């Protein structure tokens with residue numbers, strides 16, 4: 001299928017681009033490089049440096065490239081910044097997405113795959129987290145993703161849009177060959193930060209909270225490999241043939257790991273000691289978030305290949321070892 005990958009130069013999108021090619025699809029990339037990297041995408045692939053909120057330009061790309069399906073990975077993703085600068089988040093994550101969806105309707109493209117997040121659930125009242133839990137985000141970032149989920153339902157009903165929305169838990173890891181990986185600036189995600197502390201690029205890793213009601217007192221999260229996430233997306237394409245189809249899936253391994261366990265995994269994989277500082281809780285962190293992904297397994301035949309934190313960290317370490325300074329393509 002000819003697929004427009006919006007946000008395809010970003011962390012998860014660039015991994016999905018490679019998985020699309022491996023599965024025999026034909027990706028076209030749209031990314032304004034606000035955070036992404038041109039070098040994360042093979043130079044020979046069609047690449048449009050365009051804002052996804054530019055309805056006219058996006059419509060022209062959809063028509064010129066004869067796009068059949070749009071995958072939407074682009075968003076601003078810093079939870080803390082979404083609290084202090086909510087307008088920026090609603091503007092880019094919701095308003096621009098509406099323009100993208102309008103461009104799709106203009107061009108008669110009706111299939112859509114969306115990157116949502118477990119942050120749409122807020123603090124869950126049940127674990128592991130199934131799709132039917134109440135959604136009550138506790139920050140504007142999570143709210144913007146829930147807003148888009150609701151917009152998708154309305155467009156599906158009114159205009160026959162077929163979509164799958166995936167609520168990722170903690171995307172992690174890198175391509176197995178070490179060629180692409182996570183390179184955010186600033187980086188806030190735990191695994192790359194712990195690796196930086198292991199190699200001495202950071203003085204230490206701060207553990208945000210050691211007094212949670214969890215087995216070792218630190219937060220539990222569900223780290224899921226980017227290539228596993230990407231494969232679930234591609235497996236959903238067949239579900240979008242029916243006009244107006246609506247699908248929601250929670251994507252995680254189902255196995256929670258604590259912050260301390262992540263640090264231990266990095267020490268084991270790298271063979272280096274990680275300097276640790278025990279710090280205050282980070283505001284807005286729920287104690288435990290992990291997925292029940294039975295629905296994705298049953299309906300999409302989704303299998304997690306990277307089923308331990310060590311396997312995930314090994315790939316992040318391979319990427320770090322190959323490119324210690326990341327893509328080095330910032331202006």
Ligand SMILES: NC(=O)c1ccc[n+]([C@@H]2O[C@H](COP(=O)([O-])OP(=O)(O)OC[C@H]3O[C@@H](n4cnc5c(N)ncnc54)[C@H](O)[C@@H]3O)[C@@H](O)[C@H]2O)c1
Pocket residue numbers: 006007008009010011012013030031032033034035036037050051052053072073074075076077092096115116117118167168169170171172184
């Ligand atoms: N990383 C995670 O753990 C995680 C968890 C849950 C959900 N998600 C969601 O997955 C998606 C991808 O996350 P990521 O970690 O790859 O983020 P990322 O920042 O690495 O990638 C996002 C890409 O979108 C591009 N972009 C942003 N706004 C744009 C615009 N207006 N026009 C064109 N391009 C634009 C950026 O340049 C970047 O390349 C996001 O929607 C995020 O909310 C991520």
Ligand SMILES: O=c1ccn([C@@H]2O[C@H](COP(=O)(O)OP(=O)(O)O[C@H]3O[C@H](CO)[C@@H](O)[C@H](O)[C@H]3O)[C@@H](O)[C@H]2O)c(=O)[nH]1
Pocket residue numbers: 077117118119168169170171188189190191193205206207208209219220221259282285289
């Ligand atoms: O220096 C650090 C960084 C993180 N943590 C902890 O590590 C865990 C994971 O944190 P992080 O990697 O920042 O991910 P989350 O805050 O869980 O958020 C990610 O995962 C969410 C889904 O769970 C997505 O919605 C977000 O976009 C994505 O950033 C949390 O308990 C943090 O408190 C630390 O202890 N020290």
